[in-house]
Amino acid sequence: MTTLLDKKRSVTSNVQSPDKATLDQVLSRIAALAPMVARLAPDIEQGRRLPAELVSALRSARIYGMLVPRRYGGLELDAPSTFRVVSALAKLDGSVGWNAMIGHLGSLMPFLVSRAFCEEIFQDGKDHIFAGSGQPAGKAERVRGGWRVSGSWPFASGCQNAEWIAGTCVMMEGGSPIDSPDGPGPMTRTCLMPAERWEIRDTWYTVGLKGTGSHHVALTDALVPDESFFEFPFGASFASDPIFGKFAEVLVLSHGAVAVGIAEGAITDLVELAREGVTQLFMTTPLVETERFKEGLARLDADLMAARALLEAQIARVWQNPERATAKGLARVAEQLQAVVWITSACVRVAESCFELAGSRAVYESSSLQRRVRDLRVAAQHFAAQPRNYVTAGAAVLARLS
Known part of the structure; x- marks a missing residue:
């Protein structure tokens, strides 16, 4: 099914990746993983981990080396590109997207330790988890x-x-x-x-x-x-690559990429369910043809577009900033925290509204829509998405407007 919020509607789709061909290749590999992720969904839930078969496929797709510099065997994509990848995986499954977020950013930790430590790990030219x-x-x-x-x-x-x-x-x-x-x-x-x-x-x-x-x-x-x-996450790196002057900002915003992907998956689930010809109790018109459904879907799609637009604007702004940040503490990432709290809250509302519109068919464990709601609710409990971060953000707003 065509994504409701596809590349043509992405506000930063014209921001060129340093290696667009590589990004397109990674995204193609993710699309090819969709049947495997769907087949393994029960195992992911029941086993409370990603199965080895899926981890191997993610490694083959180069997910864990997306941000690693080429001289260490990585793909050296930019952060706006890797966010597209993380969102695409989160759309397939929230847990897969979350672990991709953690894994591809975690691969940068050795660069915060030392050159010798980094070279010891990456000397084999492989991606590591x-x-x-x-x-x-x-x-x-x-x-x-x-x-x-x-x-x-x-x-x-x-x-x-x-x-x-x-x-x-x-x-x-x-x-x-x-x-x-x-x-x-x-x-x-x-x-x-x-x-x-x-x-x-x-x-x-x-x-x-x-x-x-x-x-x-x-x-x-x-x-x-x-x-x-x-020092995590504000430590300095020996490497001069752009990512290491903005690691903390990218780390915070990455949570928004997961949330947007899960919410997009929820809308897709809702539309697929409605297109099966469902007619709800005491209704004479199929759900997909009702005014309530069409109005609700449009509102949800608009909310998702707003969330994605804010995420893309924020990561583009961070990535295009030529300065290498050196400050430490939450004040440095106040604007990114502000954005992630709002984005995640918006995505939670989208998923829960999809669940409501879907009716009773969404309550079964076999429904991926109910899993989207649960996944987003847990994602929203992470520190980066907590509303209390508005206090830090509010102080930054006051300082900026003084």
């Missing part, structure tokens, strides 16, 4: 030879398929937190270690995004060398 948690749920105590790390980190999406896992720690010395050099509070740093060093704790029992496998990961008294730590 990364997972992790940005919550400072661990403690790293300074010892001879590095740091002694213990902790249990939640929401490590894709950890069961990852080759490398990261966890953020409060840095300690002599049993007390080390003061942050950037302001009040403790210093936090993130350690990146091979996946086999981590324990995966089976905790991901949720109402939505079930297939992301966002379990807890843990380290217990692990010795981690200095050279395995980096």
